Amino acid sequence: MLEPPTAHAIPDRTAVLDRTRLEAELTQIAGPPIPPEEARNTPQGTADPKTRTQVLRTLKTHLRTGRTEIHRRFYEDNATGRAVMQATCYLADELIGAILGHVTQRLHPLANPSAGEKICLAAVGGYGRGELAPQSDIDLLFLLPWKMTPHTEQVVEEVLYFLWDLGFKVGHATRSVDDCLRMAKGDVTVRTNLLESRLLWGDRALFDELTQRYAEELQAKTAAEFIEAKLAERDERHKRLGDSRYHLEPNIKEGKGGLRDLSTVFWITKYVYQVANAAQLVDRNVFTREEAKRFDKAQAFLWTLRCHLHFQTGRPEERLTFDLQKDIAPLMGYHDHAGQAAVERFMKHYYLVAKDVGDLTRIVCAQLEAEHKRTRLLRLPGLGRNKTLEGFKVEGERLSVAEPGSFQRKPVRILKIFEVAQRRGLDIHPRALRWITQNLKFIDRKLREDAEANRLFLQMLTSQHDPETTLRRLNEAGVLGRFLPDFGRIVAQMQYNMYHHYTVDEHTIFAIGELAKIERGALVETAPIASEVVHKLLSRRALYVAVLLHDIAKGRPEDHSEKGAEIARKLCPRLGLSDEESETVQWLILHHLDMTKVAFRRDLEEPRTIRDFAATVQSVERLRLLLCLTVADIRSVGPGVWNSWKAALLRDLYWNTKDELTGGFNAEARDRRVAKAKDELAQRLTDWTEAEVETHLDRGYPSYWLSCDAATHERHARMIRTAEREARALTVDTRIDDYRGVTEITVYTADHPGLFSRISGALAVAGASITAARIFTLKNGMALDTFWVRDAQGGRFDRSDKLARVASVIERTLAGRIRPMQELEKQRSGLPSRYDSFRVAPRVLIDNTISAKHTVIEVNGRDRPGLLYELTQVLTKADLMIHAAKISTYGERVVDVFYVQTALRDKVDSEQKLRRLRQKLGEVLESQPGGGKAGQKASAGRGAS
Template sequence: MPVLPQVDEDALLEELKEKSLPLPVIKPLLTRIQTEAHDYFRETLDADLLVRHRSTLIDRILRALWRFRSIATEDIALIAVGGYGRAELHPHSDIDLLLLARDEDSINRHASDLQDFITLLWDIKLDIGHSVRTMDECVTEAEGDLTIITNLLESRTLIGDETLHSELRARITPEAQWPAAVFFEAKSEELNTRHDKHNSADYNLEPNVKNSPGALRDIQTITWVAIRHFGKGTLQALEDNGFLTEFEHKRLASSVSFLWEVRYALHMLAGREEDRLLFDLQTQVAEVLGYKDTGRQLGVERFMSQFYRHQLSTMELSDMLMMHFTEDYMQCDDDTITPVNEHFVLCNGYLQLTTPDLFEKEPAWLLRVFPMLAQISESKGIHSATIRALRDNRNLIDEEYRQNPEHNAIFMTLMRSRSRVVRELSRMMRYGILGRYIPSFGRVIGMMEYDLLHKYTVDEHTFRMIRLLRHFRYGDVRERFPIASRLIHRVHKKEVLYLAALLHDVGKSREGDHAANGGEIAEAFCIQHGLKPADTHMVTWLVSNHLLMSNASQRLDLSNPDDIHQFAVDVGDQYHLDMLFLISVADTHSTNPELWTPWRAEQMRELYRNTQAALRRGLENRLHKDDVIEEIQQEAISQLLDYGLPEARAREIWGQPGEDYFLREGVDNIVWQTREIDAHGNSAKPLVSVRQTSDRQFEGATQIFLFMKDQPNLFAVTTATLDQLNLNIQDARIMTSESENNAVDTYIVLDENNEAITDPERIRVIRNTLCDALDEPEEFDTIIRRRTSRVLKQFDVPTQVTISNDPLMRRTVLEVIAADRPGLLARVGSILMDFGAQLQGAKILTEGEQVSDIFFIVDANGEPYSDPTSCEELCQALEDGLDEQVEEQSAV
């Protein structure tokens, strides 16, 4: 069993005097302390003890060094401030010191000693933050600076003239400066600003254990306000003064202990002051804290879910405590009280219960309070005593309560409310009501998935999704969501959409297909809540199929009438299409706003428009490809004639690229590419043309057109070069003219910010770089690949390859799911080349750290792969080759 590190101050002083040089004594001592403390933590996880014990040891070391330097103890004092003043030191926390002098003469007399002391602390590599001030300077600066007065609240003397510290504390009391109410208001504003800063998507993905909402700084803010309010800042003091119950005290103390464990582990593993739960540390922290993988969930996912739940618990209690202080400073009077009904009033804008035992006697009010609040525009929130009453009585919500038709009707009243639905659902969750009323939702609160696709916990994602659905009604989003903003006004029962959004991910609490599981839960919920059969069907169908349109927009050939017809059959009718589109857009955007690029948005819209057209024609009136191709060719020839290019020349250029060319490229692209080839003439050099795509299907992206003699490694060279240019391939159309064996390839790309390339100079560089690379494609192996980012290295996504045949298109469909790594497409192209496979096209989809790419291939004879052995060997080669690439790049 490891033991706590120890330091004897007097013995240390004697050793310092004996050896005269402090560095050889202190540096090994600090290393030993850190090593022994880390061993103790790994065995016990007792961060509470260790952070206080480290503070005690640093106290002893600093006093011994002060005494070793023989610094006077009159008119000068060494004072611990900030976190060190609270006697809380994590392994790499700053050691904040104040060297306090009575006056300028005192500083001048001790200037040399003080400078030597500070230099010594730097030399031994202590992480100190220090200031040297006179008494008057301290008082003046504290009066004008919230940070300084806060740091001084928990200060304590380490060594020196104790009377100085006593005098200082007497001069910074609330009576002298920063009255309690003023201090509280400033701290409230500071807390809100910090929450706004640390509540972005990135902070949710890699939360800050110190500064994120519901993290340690929230608790510290409460203690600082408490010190100013009634002189003590401990949780026990909050309980003694009636601000916390015993149970709440224990809950908050438990969250503090957990957050301290996490912060200690972060510092220990990073070897520095690191308070962010970075991806490359999350798995390690989870392992240190004992979270193991299970069949259903990774250990890191269980750990992060626990983190988010503690965060939510801390936010709940922090809100209540800050409200409690607000009420103390803003006493209600007749001018600030507005009656709501016989049970409630608004006091300074906050809902206050006037019937203390209301929830116990009439439990329906546990739900009814929220739709009531949704109708009160002037409400600012809920009174602390009312919050506590809600929390104390939420255990009354049991299965009998959930089955009560009156309670079901109340909940549906909230879902049908014209305003503030998400605000009240969020309150219900924060105060523990929503999770009790919908247990399946309660089980996914705080649930996260360890990837780069899902930027929020399930509950936060769900509320963002409902908020966006409601926002579609407003004109300010019409430009970003043109179709959704129009469709939302056709939906007469919007609660059907909101219910589907609320329940769409609850199936993640079970094993198996979460959409199918969620559909079962949703159907039972709707029947229980008295929805009409048609509405129940729609909610159930939307939950069960909420991934259908998003997946189809990324995987189908949206120009292929056969693919569109099949999707139209799956959807069935216009009403289902409209509702599914609304759910799909809101879900995709709310999963990760950064992935909702103009290109991806247009893919979804194109699928909607094409499916709508198919439904209007009638599913029995399918488009025939031959008719579509003939129409496209005639329109292209007509436009080319306008440019002075004869039909015979156009058909000569086209050769026989196959029917796919005319289906996939569209008239505008065909005209542009034909003119580019004509202008290129008989040059043996590769033709590379770049422009903003005019294809509505790929709006918001850049189009790169390649024309040259086909070569086996052409795809590998092209994709590797585009990767080096920091371009993200979204779609690839790979074709070969049968008569001339010319490659006629189109790539749709975005830049590193998922935007189209508009800079003319960058376009020139892209064109020239591709021309050079394609002019000597045999030099493929010399292309240097980019390094894998810090974040991507943390994800181990085993490669999965599936193979199937598309009889209608007479080709083989290869789906590759793998870890996103630079050069991945080039590696795929190289392996396909080794197998003699001809690539006809590709759909590229990157979701966070994972790619889900689809390749359309035929064998060397232009036929689909049919031999099971060949299929198995190709799949195995891809899996081995891509996994090997991941291992190579992760090691760099």
């Protein structure tokens, strides 16, 4: 923890600010300070405006020079974040001192101040502690003996005006000692600020009175109350910011594992133990020397990172956004290495530091609880009800051991305590977790190969009792990464994209939790098929192990599915799985992305698609396993990633493939499902005549009836009937889909070549970003196209003015009154900077073997407004008809698949035309806003053509 900055701590401090030189310049401008004996003869408050302007200009020059020097030291001399904060604090101290001298000795001198006119200025909050980042606010306390006098008011106002004119952001209060103590008793924020007070200028006796009374009247009597308030404040802050230290764009100050958590430790330990730094906590037996070093390293890392954030943005930025991560990684000394990008290595280090902060906070809390138990400062529930359970101590509702040597003598107890806690529904005492952390070195090869240890681990993983919480406890304690070294490599491993919301280890643990929810029936509404088939599995243990290991090779140069299967081949026998189970785990890891790729990128009514996927799966058991793994995997990517559209696609792929595996994906099976869909719709249209129902049921091709649920079919039916009754040439329906966080836009109009492209362009002009789309042509020649959209920044497209504009823009575009390309060029301002940080290798794949009747074109690239329109314009100009389209967005990356035919309803088989298509589509993908070309030529792919 940073001691209050002193002059000797700043190397060559006069280069930051030479106080002697500054005072000489002020004297030259405004004259020498007025001696006290002459003060009563000096007029008050009559400073010449021109003189004040010159004084302010001089102060600004010294401030600018000081900040430039601090910036130079940081980036040219590799000064640490600690050094920057000390120098910044010194610069502020010296400037404030010079301002106070100028105000009290030239502008408002006082000959013999009375007792009531005494005043001192203290730094409080982070400034008082000496943690002043380049763009931080400064918090000041003008301390008085009693009420404010006219002279005191003049001094305070003049000082604040100077600071504001210099551009400082100042938090300030003017209070008496009694006021400070009274407010501190009722407000923990005020109490915390005063805890960190530091005298800057003025009456020492007045400041000492405050610190002495604070210690006697508050600090000595309210330790338990202060601890409880600060921990509650911390918990509320964590909850407000997402309660995870693994956010991909973390707030390094307020977020979990950030600087505010370190400050909380400082506040609590200073309040209770009267310490000023981590080393003193070693003397109080709160930290070991190793833990004190971890504390200092975490703080140094976060301070340096915060300085980079402030310097790079020129503002008090505390959020480490994607674009800043990429810029700061090399500045922090990280470079690409061993298949990992520099930014991924940097963020992994950040998350490990954040984890250390959590560990150290837990250690302090455990020690405080132990102290309070002895001194009865806190009355914790369950104190005194100690007993033993399966060889462990039970303290309250938490498991512990008598002493740390217990884990050293028998390391298997490290796993055993977690298993007992899981099975018995208990927590683990922070003291025991600390001892486990200190004994991690005993989780060695011998323990990893121990049959009992592996049995305990597999039992925890596959338990019916909340395996997610247990795995997270194991991971937080460092046990999981030591017991499974390959898992240790993905701990805190980020994936630098906007699709994955969590680090790889967090994603994996969430996936285990989602699988457990599926199994206990908690997701029947959102994942009904998986919730049904999970209870028919014959390889339950293999499924849980496969979910645990499915991303275990992320961050390596090899394909993570292939490398993951290789790791599983060695690990599964160690965990006690049979040969059959081990083979199943390997297969699941190798193919864990297959179901997603087929469901979201292929036409599921295409028999060849189903036959090829069935040939990969080979059995209904593997199909069920893969479905459960896929659902758990997608749902654990992040909030809002799973939705009803994806659920429907996976459902259709599952049933079609099951039909193929159990008797053939044939017309009879398909007709049964079509008939069922029609019956369900007919039951909803009770207010229609029988003739109306029959007419409508005859409109759709089988692909339409198999691709939508009953509620969507009903909505479409009523929209179509209204359009026909009112003889509308165009109907546009908008609906907010809260479950998926998108707006659904359905267009019903006469079909014609290029329609899909023109609607896509219209939506882009209206400010909508298409995340998914379905297109149908009905038997009456009408198109029924549905688009799911967000706004251009990825937020909700639900403002009433935007929705009202959509129909108008689509109508004018289809009528030819709006040309989307021209409109997009006018409004093109580039993507938000967070998108500019990413580069997606453009790729074009054209395959004539996937479908019996269509050429399949798949394009991969970075998303941007209007991209889908530009791509489909290429297809339209090539005289190709889009039969089906699968539009998928994964954060900043888009994967669009088009099933196309020529005007004669044939495949595209001309080599020249195929080459031309690859070239034109590649050119669209390469012309990315914010960066010109995408950085490399689009790959033509290796699909047969």
